[in-house]
Amino acid sequence: MHIRRPQFFAFFLLVFLPVALMMWWSRPGAGASGSPTMAAVPAAMISEPTGTPTAPPATATATPSQTPSPTATATALPTATPRATSTTRPTNTATPLPSATPVDRACPDPRPEKPIYNRNYLGAAPWPTPDPAGFSPHFWFGPPLRTDDAIRLNSSYPYGYDGGERYLLHNGVDIAGGLGTPVLAVADGTVVVAQDDYGELYGWRCDWYGHLLVLELDEQWQGQPVYVLYGHVLNFMVAVGDHVTQGQPVVEVGVGGAATAPHLHLEVRLGGNEFTMTRNPALWLPPRGENGVIAGRLLDPAGHPWQGVQITAAGPSTYVTWSYLDDPLHFINPDDRLAENFVVGDVRPGRYRILLTVQGVAYEAFVEVEPGRVSTVEIVTAPFKTPTPRPPATATPAQTP
Structure with missing residues (x-):
């Protein structure tokens, strides 16, 4: 059949043009220009272990002869100050039950200012102690x-x-x-x-x-x-x-x-x-798959917590975390039975070396992570060293020509 040019043009508009438009709009990303764009959480911020440990320098602390069990604790000793590991701890502080007082939901006016948090800092008050009855995971x-x-x-x-x-x-x-x-x-x-x-x-x-x-x-x-x-x-x-x-x-x-x-x-x-x-x-x-969790305590001999200290767990994988910071209103709380002040979550099973540095002294401890369990470790540092005050600078007298 012979189709004249006007008829062919009308046939093209009715058949081929809609098909071409449908293929154009169905391509990936079509029509997205009008949608709001939002930044995603960066991949570097998601919990993924690194392959190479980036830990503080190791000390000459002796390695325990037996691998600690997940419920055992290990005390790391600084090379500079050998001492006995037994220390006096404050009694466990029970969390008070809620009162019947109505909660004040009024908005503060003016808005609160962001506090300054002290890192590598020794807390003024003793930290709670673990419950002697032990800990059962609440995953x-x-x-x-x-x-x-x-x-x-x-x-x-x-x-x-x-x-x-x-x-x-x-x-x-x-x-x-x-x-x-x-x-x-x-x-x-x-x-x-x-x-x-x-x-x-x-x-x-x-x-x-x-x-x-x-x-x-x-x-x-x-x-x-x-x-x-x-x-x-x-x-x-x-x-x-x-x-x-x-x-x-x-x-x-x-x-x-x-x-x-x-x-x-x-x-x-x-x-x-x-x-x-x-x-x-x-x-x-619950941790992923066969992973576990490390809950630790970083204290001085009097049981005061070290705040904002970077902590590395090096083993089958390497993880980095920080001991809990504090603020004027004490918003951060440990588990009532563990009394931890740092946690490394979702850790692959195996033996880990816990590494950190406080006041220029490196510490280490070892802990075994088992699937689906919370492994505990405690590191007690040397007593706080008060910085030696420096004498004020004096002007050098001018030389007589």
Whole structure:
């Protein structure tokens, strides 16, 4: 059949042009120019072990003849000051149960200023001591995100640290997740908060989380209620009073409040739904696969904690963390039984050498990490050395010509 030119042109517009447009718009990235762009959590911030240890220099401390068990502790001795390992410890401080006093949610006016945190600093008060009854892991939680990969914590901003002076002291952990990723209930519980915090105080200041959801778990720990807070979230799927089950979608990853990029901020609060009652979530979220967790104590002989000290765990993989910082309101708390002041989470099994330097003296200790367990280690340093004051500089008298 012979098609005249006008008919052919109309046939092209009706058939071939729509097909070409559909192929154009279905290409990858088409139409994305109108969507908001958000910076993702950098890959370097996610907990991945490095291959080569970057540890402080080793000391001449003798290696124990037997590998410590996960529940045993090891005391590292400085080469400069040999001493006995037995020290007097203060009695364990029990966490008080919450009172019936109504919580003041009024926004502080003016907003609080960021404190100055002292690193490589010896705390003024003795640190709590471990419960002599021992410790049983409370890895109760299921994964807070449903992803194809395992949940990874931001290792550069762990609980009790300020990200190298960039942020406020961290009362939880951050988990990478794209905007709109469903967030799951980590355990069975009841929704007690599902709202914004623009006009009510749930964090360090108002508008700290943007939007938050808080669960009170069905199961208590040592007779105290356990709360789990999800911060910087959007699109609530549940309401206050709803009962949820582990793994149920409750909200989505968002961005707001103090967050600069989409991610999930997760807190564990023990005894009350207060910003001052948090615990380290790395001791509640199960480690990945066959991994374990190291919980340590870094103290002086009188039991005072060293704050903001960089700590390296070198073994089958290498991990870096920091001992807990403190602030004027003492927002950071250890586990009531472990009394730790540093945690290395999600550690591959094997024997690890714990390395650090305090006041120019290098220390080491050894710990064995076993799958699904919390391994403990304690390092007691030499007593604090008061810096020797330097005499004031004096002017050199001018020479007589």
